[in-house]
Amino acid sequence: MHTKMQEFKKTLAFIILWMMVFIMPLQLQAQSCADEYFDIHFNTLTVQEPRSSIYTSENEILMAGNVHRYNSLLQDGWLTKFSSNGTVQWSRHYKTNVYNYVVLNTVIAVEDENFILAGNVGNVDTSFPITHLSQYAFLIKVNKYGNPIWSKILGKINVTSLTEPFSDVSGIEITKEGDYILAVNYLANKDYNVIVRTDKNGNTKWATIIQSTIQHATLGAPKIKQLKNGAIVSANFIGFADDAHPYQQQGYYFTSLNSETGALNWERFLLDTDTLSFTQKVFGEITGFTELPGGKLRFISSYADTKYFYGRETKKLFNYITDSLGFLSKVISYTNDSPPLYASSGTNIANTGNRVILMDNADTAFLMEVEPEGNIKWQKSYPGLGRSQETNALFSTEFGHYFFSFTQNGGSKFLQLIKTDPFGNGGCIGAPKNIKANDATTAFINRPIHLVYQQPSVQWNDFSLLSSADYFIKGEYGCKQLCCTDVTDTASKINLCNISSYILPNNDTIKNSGTYTIKFKTIKGCDSLVYYNVDFAFTPQLSLGADRCLGQKDTIILKTQEGYTNYVWDGLNTTENTFSVHEPGVYKVNVTNRCGFKEDTINVFKQCEFEIHMPNAFTPNGDNVNDIFRVPPQVNNLLVSFTVFNRWGQIVFRTSNISEGWNGMLKNYPAPSGTYVYYVVMKSIDGRKNISKSGYLTLVR
Template sequence: MKISTLKLSIFCITSVMMCNTLHGQICDNKFLSVKLKGLSFDTITNCTFNNNEALCIGQIRDYNNAAHIAKFSAKGTPIWSNTYAIDYFSFYPPTFFQTVYLKKIIPTIDGGYLVAGNFDKVLSPFGLPPPVKKYALLAKIDKFGVVMWSKTWANNSGNLNCSTVYETTDGDFIVYLGTDNGKKVLNLDHSYSKIARLDNKGNLKWSTLIFTNEYDAGGLGLDFKQAITQTKNKNIILGHVVYKAELYNAHYNTVRGNLHFISFDYATGKMKWESSYEYPVPVSDSLYTPDIVNVEELPDGRLSFISTLYLSTSSQPVLTKKGVTITTNNKGEIEDLIAYSPTDGSDCRIIDATAAPIYNNRTLLFRNGAKSLLTNINSTGQINWNIGYNTNGGVSPLTCLSKNKKGFNLFMSTKTSFYSQLLITDSAGIIDCANEPATIIAKSAAFDFPHDSVTTNTSMNLDAYYDYQLPFKRIEAYPLQKEIICEQATACCTDFIDSTHLKICEGKKFMLPDGTIVKDSGNYYSVTKSPLGCDSIKFYHINIDKDISKLNLGLDSCLTQSATITLLATAGYSNYYWGNSTTAGTNSYNINMPGYYKVRVSNTCGTKTDSIIIYDRCDYPIYMPGAFSPNNDGINDYYGISQLNKNRLISFKIFNRWGQLIFKTSNPNEKWDGRFRNEALQFGTFIYYIEMAGLSGNRIVAKGSFILLR
């Protein structure tokens, strides 16, 4: 093992963490510990791993309390790191949105990511008074951190949170919208949650209100977790908590919390079955609401839920908080319950869980007082291994867990530090510089409590949630500094992280080595494999050059009484060359005399010159001939407006002596050939009516008569 304190500063350019020429080992690690320093306090709430890259989400504690999303390479190098916020405000009525709380991130089939959470509506841009409502948020970002689409929801009375999201086998999304209407005051006050199916563009396919009658859904507040999965027969399984508030001494107190398991038809959202079990709580913690952090379908078709409950065992009859796996049949009826606790019997709870279906095991992230530890269990809930982690006495606890290619990614953070930490372990959770002894034991526990008291009314058509088009946008880059605390890497190869700057023409496309098509300005990256199988990262800083065909100086103009006028060429080009100058200028050019002027631009799209004439008068008098002879002799065969007249034609009309319109145009180059309805007219007198606009913009009208000669 080698210990180093090499600091690697990754400076952000726009939204991507760019490196100029950074050399180092890009190898498969046995383990790695990386400390990350930001510009403010950064609380990490959830994480995931996909395509050999780790992502984490959280919240920056600063003036804006913006959301934070960051992506890292397999060696913990920041690839990009950005802040995000709701980009909308209104002074009348006063509507401002401030703190964004991201709760969940999952990878999607197309290589992007889905993030979910909520955000605050406030009545002042300074965040005071306190928030008046919480809106639910769901957003899709691509692999480069660009927001592809977002959905925001609110209900009439209470707060709303998109707390859980799950991607189905065909790429659709199942989302859980948890609600909290606050402390119950009247008997009819209830909070009902909703489950919905969206396609990969965010379009709603169905939604089902979980109308549990006298039971409120979701738990008190919005920070509780629910679990969703899809079974082999495509049904959707939801595990969440409902509770009932009963009147006692003129106040409603929360009692009779229930674990609530439901199955929904994937195609229609209709409920197929439900089951519920009342869970015990001690008098000292009567408001306790458990999280359900994971649910999986077992190979035999049964279901296994992960949660934390107050339970007693034969060796410990007193109710203590324990992690649990709850195994049910395929109808949600509990068949087995295994409780997990430290050897000293102290309280513990499960913070996060990740599954490895091909190995039929799951790994649980426990918190036991100031300690954090991992426990790996098999499909029957029995423990394979335990391992603990040094959290500086609980100052920097582990907050989330994800499975990487060979082990686990663990993030540590706290609300009161600029530092967070990424631990990359081996398959047994080992990382020499961070491990410490810890033991969790598993014991069967009885769960003989009232059940099936919750009944969901699926015929209710009440839809209390409204979709608002409030844009969730990437705001700015959030630089991170990386410091390697310890690492042990298996020998493979030496590679380097490189970057390049490219320009492509507007409307054209560029393909990255991994096949990604780029057509917008921004920062991108591509990961390729070396012959020895190691990762090599190349960053691409791409600018789009404006299409030269769009260059335009506008219509000819005139020099008025002003001492100078300013010519304006189409904006968006890097350099402008006016006249015969070889010195680049801007898209504006001041002149003080009539003449012929031109401007030239050049970029990767090519070169183009546009010109304009500035005349010494602004309004030209209209002179029209008194006769013409359309006899095809090449002399005076057409009647129209002279090209010497620089006014802008609005309308040119010709009438016969009975007032019939026989010719009309707004094109100054179009002239009358003496024909009407494809027949040549004979000798006669005709009337013209011309409406023009001078170069000054003044309206000029002329009318008169002329003779057609044959």
């Protein structure tokens, strides 16, 4: 019997091994497949806007954008990771207490499963109309859980400006060497484009600033790409007027820069021949580049000969094909049955030269794939998403195309993630489309352009005052056909006290509170996601600071550390870390959390200045009566310095601590009896007035 049992175990082990070797590798391909599609409806607590998305090396979706704060026009940066089936793994929002908004425009994957987010931070006046007070280009490096590693803000560039410059990162690429190429839109007294190369820690290697020789020139937000030969190509709208022309010349300019030095290789200007008139044109931003087989270049943009009046302003798309040096070869236009038509995003199909373009007409989403010469391979419409849809953040994989759609009504809490098969089929949400392609080569011509290229000192400064927190987002499938269904589970909440780090089951060390998702595989190869909600807490730290005074004010605001859910101010429970005081007195605040209790008190005086009264003798004989010569506690000013001199002007005691005094000792020996001189320097409680007093004291033994 024992022998038979051993034989059975050996046979069973062989069967399991055979399944692992021959069956499971096949099943592991089932998480995504080419004939699947889905539409997921997401609800969020506040209005949101997706801007950029990528597919990670771990077959996950990372989407960057912006979310409004609750009942506010102010924005935070937003980053969410989804499984390939659209299951939310985690969602973070980012803000700073220095500036009142954060905008994220784009995201790229970098080394060690980290990501770079780019956009701008600044301050706005939210009264109507909303006014931007400041705006600075901004970078954040985060780990695979969205926790910040570092953040940087662009310093001033040495250009002439009568006003505070505004800057924004509009594009970012990672080089073959692992450095970052950043495209920055910089507005000072005129428009500038800045292309910057940094190392992986955000330290500048070179920067090239591009400007027009014409004062009244408009430069749009540049887009960039590194070509196979290493060159950095940027593309952008440009419009300018000079004394020789009564109209504004408009079109797109392209530049090629040396990736090692930032020096100019070549520049080209595609002039729209129809702008040689007084009609108002609309030039949409470049949605991206393709380096075609043979070295040709392709650029896609939206356009309108006259501005459309509803939703999107453009009416058609242009596909510009140039040779490897930027000289125009061909232009193809794409038109809808009726306007508008706008290209919001695009992505290249690997190793083919084809490009998938995401579009909408402010009502319905469209996709189409174009071949290297501009022919339409396929096109689809998605009326099943609902009305009033705008789109953004397209990317493609071997299993199909993903994009985001949202309601264009000035802001929406309703977001959709759509996946189609490789030919744009989306099941019940999809329908045929009839976009037409036409030759439009004569609409643009190459013209000389004279831009100035300089290489100023550009510095990205460390910016540590950034915080992140979980953001609520919940999804539900609409139309779907899946190869796999994600399995999810939530582990018990992990509450930590006075512990600075925690090791997750996958051996990742974390230091920030939040939701963390660990991905496993089911026996069928589908994703199994386990959510770990980890909360770091520490014994409260509170300080109300130095004593305060009302003076001529009716009210002052007391403030302590933020970050706690509940504060008790003089017995009043509140969520605020501030408290209004109208009368003099002693005020208390305390906080309790699971790690402990902390309380602090502060004196608020009616007057801000107190006369200095000092004793004229003391008896340091150890009887605990008049043993210390000090500033009396009734003198509530702020002490700057308190000094005692002997009869020869030598310092025998000195302090800036109001609680300290002279004990009559000099270098560990009793000082002799006699007369000494003191000098007290203080400030009024509000720090506005200097107060001093000097006099004689007698040491009696």
